[in-house]
Amino acid sequence: MAVVMNIFKTDEIKSADNAYTNGDFERLTALITRAGESVCEYIPEGASEILIVSGTGNNGADGLAAAYYLKKIGYNPTVWILGRKPELNKTMTFFADKLAKENIGVNIITPVSDNGLILHILDDIKKSDVVIDAIFGTGFGGDLLPLFEIVINYINDYKKFTISVDIPSGVNGDTGSVLSTAIYADITVTFCNYKPGNILMPGKEYCGKVYVADIGMPSKLFETAAEKRISEKKFYQCFADNKADRTSVKQLIFNRNPYGHKGDFGKVLIIAGAEGMTGAAQLCAKAALRSGAGLVYIACPRKLLTIYETTVPEAVKIPLGTEESSFFTDEFTDELIKFSKNADVVLIGPGLGRKDETETFVRNFVKRSEKCSLIIDADALYAYRNDIETLKNDLESTDFVITPHDGEFSNLTGEPAPFKDRLTLARQLAYYLNGNVLLKGSSTIIANCTNGFTVNLTGNSGIATAGSGDVLAGIIAGIAASNNVSIYEAAYCGAYIHGLSGDIAADKLTEICVNATDIIENLANAYKRVIKDV
Known part of the structure; x- marks a missing residue:
């Protein structure tokens, strides 16, 4: 019997990531680099003003990797990082440093930032042709702070062509449920396999057209999870x-x-x-x-x-x-x-x-x-x-x-x-x-x-x-x-x-x-x- 095993829950994806990288930082950054590059394949022809709005987790790092690749192929992207605090983790710092070497400034905004910064990011949204949404990934399940709601709603209100990384920010990766608000994407580039939130309502509506990108994760990692499900008669498909x-x-x-x-x-x-x-x-x-x-x-x-x-x-x-x-x-x-x-x-x-x-x-x-x-x-x-x-x-x-x-x-x-x-x-x-x-x-x-x-x-x-x-x-x-x-x-x-x-x-x-x-x-x-x- 052939069974299409092409939905993976967030904990399974995380386990596969961990098994593949196994604490190897170089392998992790290579994976993120490929993820960022895959997102850039869907930039519409003729776009010039590209805005990347990242969070502070690995999804945000995907956004920074996309910015780096865009610079390499001739674009001059604008980058904002939204975080609960201004400090960046090791992975985010790695990609921010790469951007700095390419003379791409990274703007960081937090809930305690002054109104001038908030007005600045809103103005950048308004001027952009394309927004790459890398704020939250499939594993996010907390409440949205007012700052995040403001930015997400502004992107939606201006109806910018939006590409979401893995899943639109505000959509639960495992259920498709939506927080107080969420990005309405034109395209969602998800990695390796579909997640439930990509295909279940109401999340499906927010995803727009979904593309599954191969970023080099060995298929055996997912086959192992699939075989385990078959033995337990658990088909996620x-x-x-x-x-x-x-x-x-x-x-x-x-x-x-x-x-x-x-x-x-x-x-x-x-x-x-x-x-x-x-x-x-x-x-x-x-x-x-x-x-x-x-x-x-x-x-x-x-x-x-x-x-x-x-x-x-x-x-x-x-x-x-x-x-x-x-x-x-x-x-x-x-x-x-x-x-x-x-x-x-x-x-x-x-x-x-x-x-x-x-x-x-x-x-x-x-x-x-x-x-x-x-x-x-x-x-x-x-x-x-x-x-x-x-x-x-x-x-x-x-x-x-x-x-x-x-x-x-x-x-x-x-x-x-x-x-x-x-x-x-x-x-x-x-x-x-x-x-x-x-x-x-x-x-x-x-x-x-x-x-x-x-x-x-x-x-x-x-x-x-x-x-x-x-x-x-x-x-x-x-x-x-x-x-x-x-x-x-x-x-x-x-x-x-x-x-x-x-x-x-x-x-x-x-x-x-x-x-x-x-x-x-x-x-x-x-x-x-x-x-x-x-």
């Missing part, structure tokens, strides 16, 4: 629309038996769609069928049977109740439990409605389902609002993924939205439930109970549309049923394919015009891109 990630997805979900029949490619039971919301079940079924499922069954109140016979002819229908039955009730539970024992995957929730009788049915069905993989979405999650303990108990013997958006997550857990640290919340819930959580949103997070996670980077604003979540649930169901993968792998591959299909649809239609049906209609193109790498 992200998937984007690139060759490496498409290959990983392809190796997981495109291993169909050329001699197989429909029974070999899995059976999906869909429990969705009350009267007035039958579109949800239709979208789920069509997405599952387009995602490889050999057989898809739609369980439906008998009154709604004709709708599904007309709209999803490929699916097998399971009519329930009387001719007047229009929503799910507990009288359907026994029959559906029997059907579920012959299914590989059960998808429950989209469009079920929120009647008391339906909520009773959901709870009883979930509690009794144990022979198949379970995808719990939408109204099935609402049935457990403010009762996460019962959900945990009901899922005790089930292989499952729950797929909430932020509002549903908040209803389940009581955690008020918007969330400052979506990654930690998703991981905590997965651990508590002893299962898998797919937290939908920009940069969807898929967390498992062994403390691993995947962040999906495909998709766009166009897929934030009614029915899109139903399509995602159906894709996951189809992948889980038709491939020899875990429900966790099906979930992150499903999120990837869903977003990729949305991207292809948006290319054709614009993000404004994409709807849920467009995502389904472009699934074939998404799968083709993965299979053929086009």
Whole structure:
């Protein structure tokens, strides 16, 4: 199995740094020099007035190294250091001395500096074409002093072309959460690998375009960390629309038996769609069928049977109740439990409605389902609002993924939205439930109970549309049923394919015009891109 190991947390990066430098100052400064040079590759053509604003840690040293390199290639950068105190550490002093030999003055400003200095740096910001932000690195987690807030806000207010070193100052490297303010970068040059803060909202929004620079750290240092995670079943990974990630997805979900029949490619039971919301079940079924499922069954109140016979002819229908039955009730539970024992995957929730009788049915069905993989979405999650303990108990013997958006997550857990640290919340819930959580949103997070996670980077604003979540649930169901993968792998591959299909649809239609049906209609193109790498 190929796994893309390309997210590393700040403590792992620090450990790799320490292992590589091992107290060797010359090796450390060489690393910082390469980091500074890599940042300079992204200076836009035609820029002349370049301002470097550094902090006093190694991130600040990266900024000074960038200034030194810029001088060598013909620029005359302006350099400011923001610090809590005027003293510089050994590394900063080393690079400041190098700048002095090149006749580049280094201005130091602290919270006790007089107003004249503050006005001076603000004037330099105003005059600059490009600002290189090297104030804080990925490991910073304290509070911003007023001086730092003033400088950061001024850079943002003047909308200077800004390049952040490793991560925008004010963004938490491990969570993507933002302090009282943060740099809005046009480009972020991060080193060696992505950090969570580069790809998780809201930090992702502040990063702009993210480039990963190779600064000469031996890959074996990161491979060791990756191997340790694999042994512990802790996958920290992200998937984007690139060759490496498409290959990983392809190796997981495109291993169909050329001699197989429909029974070999899995059976999906869909429990969705009350009267007035039958579109949800239709979208789920069509997405599952387009995602490889050999057989898809739609369980439906008998009154709604004709709708599904007309709209999803490929699916097998399971009519329930009387001719007047229009929503799910507990009288359907026994029959559906029997059907579920012959299914590989059960998808429950989209469009079920929120009647008391339906909520009773959901709870009883979930509690009794144990022979198949379970995808719990939408109204099935609402049935457990403010009762996460019962959900945990009901899922005790089930292989499952729950797929909430932020509002549903908040209803389940009581955690008020918007969330400052979506990654930690998703991981905590997965651990508590002893299962898998797919937290939908920009940069969807898929967390498992062994403390691993995947962040999906495909998709766009166009897929934030009614029915899109139903399509995602159906894709996951189809992948889980038709491939020899875990429900966790099906979930992150499903999120990837869903977003990729949305991207292809948006290319054709614009993000404004994409709807849920467009995502389904472009699934074939998404799968083709993965299979053929086009």
